[in-house]
Amino acid sequence: MKTQPNVLVTGASSGIGWAVTEALTARGIRVFGSVRTRHDAERLLNAFKEQVVPLIFDTTDVDAVAAATKQVRDRLDNEPLFGIVNNAGTGTAAPLLYVPIAEFRQQFEVNVIGTLNVIQHFVPLLRSTGRTPGRVINIGSTAGRIGIPFFGAYAASKHALNGLSESLRRELLPYGIDVITVVPGPVKTPIWDKAESLDFRAYRGTPYAGLIDTFRDVMVRDGRNGMEPRVIGDAVFTALTTSRPRSTYVCVTGLLKNWILPTQLPSRWVDRLIGDQLGLTAKTDEK
Numbered sequence: 001m002k003t004q005p006n007v008l009v010t011g012a013s014s015g016i017g018w019a020v021t022e023a024l025t026a027r028g029i030r031v032f033g034s035v036r037t038r039h040d041a042e043r044l045l046n047a048f049k050e051q052v053v054p055l056i057f058d059t060t061d062v063d064a065v066a067a068a069t070k071q072v073r074d075r076l077d078n079e080p081l082f083g084i085v086n087n088a089g090t091g092t093a094a095p096l097l098y099v100p101i102a103e104f105r106q107q108f109e110v111n112v113i114g115t116l117n118v119i120q121h122f123v124p125l126l127r128s129t130g131r132t133p134g135r136v137i138n139i140g141s142t143a144g145r146i147g148i149p150f151f152g153a154y155a156a157s158k159h160a161l162n163g164l165s166e167s168l169r170r171e172l173l174p175y176g177i178d179v180i181t182v183v184p185g186p187v188k189t190p191i192w193d194k195a196e197s198l199d200f201r202a203y204r205g206t207p208y209a210g211l212i213d214t215f216r217d218v219m220v221r222d223g224r225n226g227m228e229p230r231v232i233g234d235a236v237f238t239a240l241t242t243s244r245p246r247s248t249y250v251c252v253t254g255l256l257k258n259w260i261l262p263t264q265l266p267s268r269w270v271d272r273l274i275g276d277q278l279g280l281t282a283k284t285d286e287k
Helices: 015-025 038-051 064-077 101-126 152-171 191-195 211-224 229-241 256-263 267-278 282-283
Strands: 006-009 031-036 054-055 081-084 135-141 176-182 249-252
Touching: 006 064, 015 031, 015 038, 031 038, 031 064, 038 054, 054 064, 054 101, 054 135, 064 135, 081 229, 081 267, 135 229, 135 249, 135 282, 152 176, 176 229, 176 267, 211 249, 211 267, 256 267, 267 282
Parallel strands: 006 031, 006 081, 031 054, 081 135, 135 176, 176 249
Antiparallel strands: none
């Protein structure tokens, strides 16, 4: 009898994490889904029944992640972990000149250090039985290649995650463990309903007053017209299971406009395109 594959998915309670859990469980994969509250754990169980095992931990908490690793190891009973999907993350919007340092630091704590914390604890389970080793899937962002004004803290953390992923992939070559990045652009999730009501009054006394409101409106519009979460879930499944995976899977609407051109055109051109869209170049030209 073939053993059911098991995959860890962090940040499984909503958005991309929920869609990944949905995509994997629908294909017969059992998911160990990390959430931060008992309420979210119950929601996972109600939705996915025995196909999901909720784990309650914060990815930045070393002791909690260590305890979750033991829980998974005991549950696997010497079976391998098929994959790790590092999805848990957070985003903050603020001008870099004015963002509180604690808020900036938190982006790295969750999006980079928390991801590494999970990797350090769970990667041994990918190679613990000597069978075909599993894979690590890190959920990146187009912001990891394209720096967006007023989203600089998030963009910096996702650039860092790209560097971490590349270095880790090469460090794990001796073990046969692959590291793959799935790169979403804006995704249709309920987060955009919250984004519309973001309070930027703290920046009203800065030169960015008004401009950051334009940024919010553009981001909300792009998010509501963004990729369906299930597309990201399908990409993760492909990255986990295909025999010859790519190192990066880009999932973005308007691929030419929103990915190919911004990553291939000269940086100064992209500066102008993004600046025009947000009204930043007009501000510069007034000098």
